[in-house]
Amino acid sequence: MARACWGAAPLSDGHVEFRLWAPAAGEVMLVTGNDVGSMRAIGHGVHACRTDARAGTAYRFRVDGVEVPDPASRAQQGDVDGPSVVVDPQGYRWQHDDWQGRPWHEAVICEVHVGALGGFDAVRQRLPEWRDAGYTAIELMPVGEFPGQRNWGYDGVLPYAPEASYGTPEQLKALVDAAHALGLMVLLDVVYNHLGPSGNALPRYAPRFFRSDLRTPWGDAIDFRQASVRRFYIDNALMWLLEYRMDGLRLDAVHAIRPASFLLQLADEIRCRVPSGRHVHLVLENENNDARLLPAPYTAQWNDDGHNALHVLLTGEHEGYYAHFARRPLTQLVRVLGEGFAFQGQRDRHGRRRGQPSGGLPPTAFVLFLQNHDQIGNRPFGERLIALIDRDRWRAAMALVALCPMVPLFFMGDEWGCATPFYYFTDYHDELAAMVRDGRRNEFAAFSGFADPERRAAIPDPNALSTFEASRPADAHTVDAQATRRWFRHLMELRMQHLVPALADSRALGADILGARALAARWRLGDGSVWTLAFNAGEQALRFHPGGSATRVHLEAARVSEDTETLPPASLAAWHEPSP
Incomplete structure (x- = not known):
């Protein structure tokens, strides 16, 4: 090359x-x-x-x-x-050269923010905890150099340089090396759709890096028609995968990348350059629900439809991006579990058709989550779901994500029931700081409860150090936290026992509505067995059994009755039917 x-x-x-x-x-x-x-x-x-x-x-x-x-x-x-x-890309001495990664169907992902946990070395020290919780992968929010000492990472302007406040390139490589020693994959979130608003000098000497005829929510779009621009990002992806030995990349908001053919070129070069035998996974965030990219050349897509429908069903919230799911969240969640996406060409509330048919895709082409950095941090006060609904419904929803044949993703602290908020935070100064603070607060002017400017003024200032400090996960060692860890580990053990060995070549068999806020979904696993989940987010108990010779799986500390056909309120039940 x-x-x-x-x-x-x-x-x-x-x-x-x-x-x-x-x-x-x-x-x-x-x-x-x-x-x-x-x-x-x-x-x-x-x-x-x-x-x-x-x-x-x-x-x-x-x-x-x-x-x-x-x-x-x-x-x-x-x-x-x-x-x-200047960095010598070969300067780090790897201790685990034989690591080839893990197949995608084994992935159970914990999304983490390196800065909130204290930097690369601090994250490395937590790896045994995540392994013991049952995770098989961690996903780092973006680590490219950004202005200041704290940021979500999506305002980076030097995407090749690990953020100096997190540590050195060698410390990041040591983190990856240590994860591999424990059998953990490391995925990295990368941002190829924009650069941050401060510290970007490219417009001065390379204005063709951007195109003024195409705007994004972050300003002028990056011009992927330019060969040098494409090379910049392709080489960046190869650096993370080959030099840092990341096990995969999650590409942020690729719907803002034009032309979309760049995504094909990127994936093709990665597949050609990664040594044969290595498991490398490419995951998309894509509002367009472009099923043609799955599961090849891309491995999977974050299933925002699944999250949004589930969140509305659990909380009743209907503003912002939840508005598209406000009328029929249960129907949309049924479609997600039975077919992949909720929007497969249907019109949203603005009349715009979105998505493509996804029913033919395997469940592992989708990453399902109850929450991630976006859905928590983009709330005015950064509340996690556990602070919004009762504990029983939270546990039932966690179990649904954990035991669904889609690939589950959790946010740091979910494994112990962390209730610490996760705010949107930055480290800007002067005029830009004021613009970000005021812009953030004004975003919520149309939301119920925030029409009053005094109410909006209570939204934490993203630039305040206290906002960042309040976002560090806490209460990890209480009695309740330890009990929740054991329960979460039990869910992971069930997944590894019943699902993971047969997830390859699995397919959805459909889903049905059982009641006002209840559903059942079935999958044919790769060994011919059938996996059934019944989820009841409602207030009334229901009667359900999938039939046949299906055996109900024991869910530790779940709300069950002696009658194995009863589905109590706020519960999840699972059945496994062996192959004929």
Whole structure:
């Protein structure tokens, strides 16, 4: 493959080659300490030079007299406006070279925010806890360098550089290495649809990186028609998978990427470059519900439809993105469990058709969740679901996600019933800080209870340090937390016993409404057995048995009666029928 047009690459002869795509620049210089050297234009807007720099060398580019960081910086000295640092991609000595990953149907994912947990080393220390809880994978929210010391990660501007406040590239690799030693996969959330509002110097010397004719919620769209732009993001994905040995990537909001053909090119190059035998998983967040991308070339998609329908059914909330699910949440959840997506070409409340038929896809093409960073943090006060509904319904819904043949994802702390809020937080200053704070509060002006400006003023300031500190998971070692850990582990053991060995080649057999807020769903597993779940979020007990020789699975501490055909209020029941 041709040398990329971005970044600092150590060469075998001991030199480092620096490249920058700066098609609008007249003069580009490399600044290393007190030394300033010219970079020559080598065609197609690329400027390059070679020096005797070494790993650890700090550098900047001086573009038409203005010093900027390397947009493909592998590490930063300080914040996004500080010097970039040369990193030897082969400098870390891996301890577990034989790790090949795990097949996707074994995935049980815990989504975590590295900063809220204390950085790469702190996350590494928690790995045994997650393994013991029954997780087989952790998913890191974005770790690319962002402005300031705290951020969700979706405002990153230097996507190749691990956030300096979290730790060094070597510490991130040590985290991945330690996870593999415990049998845990590490997935990474990456943001290829936009760059953050502060610290992005690309418009100065590479305005063609963006396109003004296509807007996104974050500003001008990234121009994936440009070969150099495509190369920037493809090489970024390959870096995480090959150099950091991530087991997969979750691509944020790909519906904002145009042309969508980039997604095909990205997946194709990854599949070609990853060594044969390695399990690497590519997961999408895609509002368009494009079933044609699943389960190849992409492994799975976050099933926001499933979450939204389930949330409305449990809470009755109907504003914001829940408005599309307000009228028939049970019907939509039945469609999700029986066919994949709720919106498969149906019109939303605005009359827009969304999605494609998904009934032919395997259940493992979907990631199901009760909550994630978005649904918690985008609430005015960051409440987790456990703070919104009674404990019995929360447990029943958790069990539904855990024992559904779709791939389950939980948010950090779910395994012990964490009730700590998770707010939206940033670390901006001056005018931008005020814009983010006021914009955040004004987003909720149309929501019931927030029309009064004084009420909106109570929404925590995203830039306040206290907002970030309040988002750190707490109460992990109480008596209730320990009991919930044991219960969660029991659910994971049931999944591993009844589902995981036969999830490959499984398929949905459909789902049905049992009552006002109850349903049953069935799946044919790969070994020919049938798995049935009955979920009752209502107030009345129901009678249900799937028939045949199905045996009810014992759910520890579930609300059950001696009558195995009774489905109490706020409960989940499971049956396993062996193959004929």
